[in-house]
Amino acid sequence: MTASVDSAREAWRDWLTSERRLARHTLVAYEHDVASFLGFMTTYLGAPPSLEALGKLKPAEFRAWLAERARLGLARTSTARAFSSVRSFFQFLDKRGLARNASIGLIQTPKLPHSVPKALSEPDMEEFLEVPAQQEREAWLDRRDTAVLLLLYGAGLRIGEALSLTRSEVEDLLASGRDTLSVTGKGNKTRIVPLLPQTLAALRAYRDACPFLSARRPGDSFFVGARGGALDPAIVQKRVREMRRELGLADSVTPHALRHSFATHLLGAGGDLRTIQELLGHASLSTTQRYTAVDATRLAAVYRAAHPRAKR
Template sequence: MGLMLSAALRDAMAGWLSHLKALDGASANTLRAYEADVSGFLAFLAAHHGESLGVARLAAASQTDMRAFLAHTRGRGVSARSAARILSSVKGFIRWLAEREGFDPTAVLSARSPRYQRKLPRPLSEDAARAVIGTVADMAREDWIAARDAAVVTLLYGCGLRISEALSLTGAEASLPTVLRIRGKGGKERIVPVLPAAQAAVADYVRLCPFPLAGEPASPLFRGARGGALNQRLIARSMERARGALGLPASATPHALRHSFATHLLAAGGDLRAIQELLGHASLSTTQAYTAVDTARLMEVYEKAHRRA
């Protein structure tokens, strides 16, 4: 693919990715996904026109080109959701490049994203969420592993953390404070209150863990059986065993505990914008979709917020 692109276009791609990393704090995985999405588009456009692709040719991309690209993408069996993500990446690159090179990106930016049904993990009931925490601990083969798994899932449900965020905690948080400073997606930081139950669960794990944790700020808080960083797949397996024992659906995953945190908090009267901050969502619309609440409930929260304003 590289031979089909001009040096200027390859440099532009590298510059865009550097921009995303420096200014937006995009993670390595996110950058790889963006690069793959845009590279696929550029390779298609070069092959579609049968010529090497440069900045000028890319700037001349038409609505017909975009329809052909989306048809090609869907024809490869790519889901509507993934095609929408790819198109979003392409638009991001073209928008950035247009600002630098001074061309009109309307043809690309006006391309319609494929419609898809957003799939979200269904929340557990409050009783089921509590039962999962206890069952995860009951099914572990060693006391310290039981305490570890219980501590992790308590953080997911009690603090609304992503599994990656919980497992990124270090020995510096061995004595869990009343608030955590969490670095989430895109490097964005947020402050998350810690419930006493979560503090107690982590304290129990720290007390039983056979590996030194306190005073180890560069080492992971949650350890695997051999002392290395805990792999999130092990928590997923613990959840799988627990939901089997409790008769819960396959949607009862670690991420569903974070979803349950948000849904239960909103149902209890929590402010939507406060929940947005706790979850680390950049957009309020993401929180609305994520919590999957009904329209009437959203309007009620919205109206209350505006009456206070």
């Protein structure tokens, strides 16, 4: 590769580090993806590509790279990430005026098989919820995060449903002594979800500690950010990433995985699908069936305990 491409890659790497603030392992993956792409193009074109050559690549040449990855048996998830890395590099070249390539915009990201987040084991979930508070920030922020996470795992809420709760909704709940919450989810469908005593206690602890709630209007968001505005889902996602790294958990541990864990643990403890469907707010039972995975051991245990002939 020419020096100009090398310098462009170095500038892109600096941008990913300083502006995008990518984690180290993500940065390494991005760099590897682009290096692999450029290596393929060196072979395909017969020479290391210059910035000018990169700007002239046609859709067929990008598709040839994707086809080669398929021929090598690389996973579609890996190829989708690699394509995202390469696209990021080309977008950077365009923004810096180094090379402009319209062809990459004509290529669709490789389609991935539908999947649902993996549930945490019950011991991992317990440990996750007991991650120590962050010492360098105000205590009320940790109480806020605990309350949000308990709504996701303890009540099966989607992150958007939890963050859309208003001050008046939660204040009325805490004042009434009820242990159920009315939640409006997808399709404007309302459902009633029970709340654990720990969840109610966490909501109350956050409310009492937050310095901004008293100044907010009844219809304003109950959960707020560090400066008093409505809490951004990205902040919750960032905190979950920090917690899973601290515990060495898989990247599949996301806010939505906590909702999935809620459903899976209920099912594993003997909850029926219809009830879990209502708690999750799914319009179709087939969605719940796909969402809640039961392992073969659990199925066999239920069978032996329930089937009349199995008891003989």
